[in-house]
Amino acid sequence: MNAESYRLYGGNPSPYSRKLRAILRYRRLPHVWKVGTPDTLPEIAQVRPRLIPVLRIPETGELRVDSTPLALLLEQRHPDQRSILPPDPADAFVCHLLEDFADEWLTKLMFHYRWHEDATADWASHWIVRDAMPAATGKAHDQAARMFHERQRGRMAMVGCTPGNAPVIEASYERLLDVLGPFVGGAQYLFGSRPSLADFALYGQLAQLTIDPWPQRVCRARAPAVESWVITLDDAAGIEGEWQPERGAAVRKALLEMVGAEYLPFLRANAAALDAGRARVELEIRGRAFVQEPFGYQQKCYAELRRRWQSLDAAARTTLEPLLEETGCLALLA
Missing domain, CATH: 3.40.30.10 (Glutaredoxin)
Structure with a gap:
């Protein structure tokens, strides 16, 4: 080394x-x-x-x-070595917002699809144990897989992956695939022909959703190009590209609509529940009930997003306000 x-x-x-x-x-x-x-x-x-x-x-x-x-x-x-942050401040803010959405909302999709269905949960528990405990075989492997399976299923309610929330989560995954499917492919990324921090956050969740059996089936049936995009982005060392934000404007807008309709309402409700000392976050997302325990880390995420918005210079905010208002994000960041 x-x-x-x-x-x-x-x-x-x-x-x-x-x-x-x-x-x-x-x-x-x-x-x-x-x-x-x-x-x-x-x-x-x-x-x-x-x-x-x-x-x-x-x-x-x-x-x-x-x-x-x-x-x-x-x-x-390494500021001069293939940066993953768009140089324009307004684009950089959108990049951070979409990265946070991928990290904190799409992970609910990943967790639901990994552990809700029995066959996929069984497959995933064995894969995870093989990855982390390669020397374990036979009964030792099976016991470790069973224990991990039970542990993860026991955590589902904590992260909002309940049967009651399943319609919201599954509709969100299908919507994400519908947004990305027609766009990805070749050298197509959110801000041009080179990947950004937001692309890598999307990749992280989709790298699991396109390998676990149940969500992989959904992806292959609905948007097979997404799986190919994920495979390419796994090692993008050979990709040479440019920041061309105009190329990804439509897909960014569609993703921001998801942020404004799904993720930011959850963040606001989560923060309100924690501030009030309530034991449950309760809200409607696209007309469906969504309920889970409040989560402290995501309160910090909401505060950081709002801080980033307030710290933007006036010109960048002026540029972004029409887009954020149209996608339902602006009022939830103010």
Whole structure:
């Protein structure tokens, strides 16, 4: 390993691990990918909170977590090496907003489709154990897979993946495929012919949704080009492109409509529930009830999005206000 290489600890079934690995690959930043196994986990045992991915900074050995701050850290450390942030401030804001939507809303889709259906849940639990515990075989493997299966299904209500919320979640996945399907393919990304932070966040969730059996079937039937786009973006080191935001204007607008109708209403209701000390977030999304426990991290996400909006210069806000108003986002960010 090169002395200047990053070390990225994660897992193949982790959307955020795949997101950051794809960013490192695209940016051609020397790194070593280390799956979190019993052999490698002692190297990151001191990390808190216990999340993946974990990135080891080469010069200091410092271990850092959380894919979005890590992606932004890489921007600070390598500002001139294939940046994934559009240079225009208004475009950069939309990029951050769509990345947050992918990380925090689309992960509900990923979790629902992975654990709701028995056959896919069984497949996923065995894949995850093979990835994290490659030495386990026979009864040891089966027992670990069964325990992980039960643990994850026990967490479904906490992240909003309940039978009652299933119609909202499944309609959201179908809508996402309908938006992306006609657009992706070739060198088509949200802000031109080069991928952005928002593209990599979409990729992270879709890398799971296009490999787990049930959502893969849905994708192949509804928007097969999306799976091909995901495969290409897994290693985009060879892609050369330009920022051409006019090319992706229509698909960004359609995604922002999803943000304004689905994600930001949830964030506002979640923040209100936490502020009021309520045990449940309750709202309607596109005319359907959506209920879950409030989630503190997503309150921070909402505050950060609103901070970013307020910190934009007047010219960028003026540029974006008509688009954000038309897509239902503006009032929820003000």
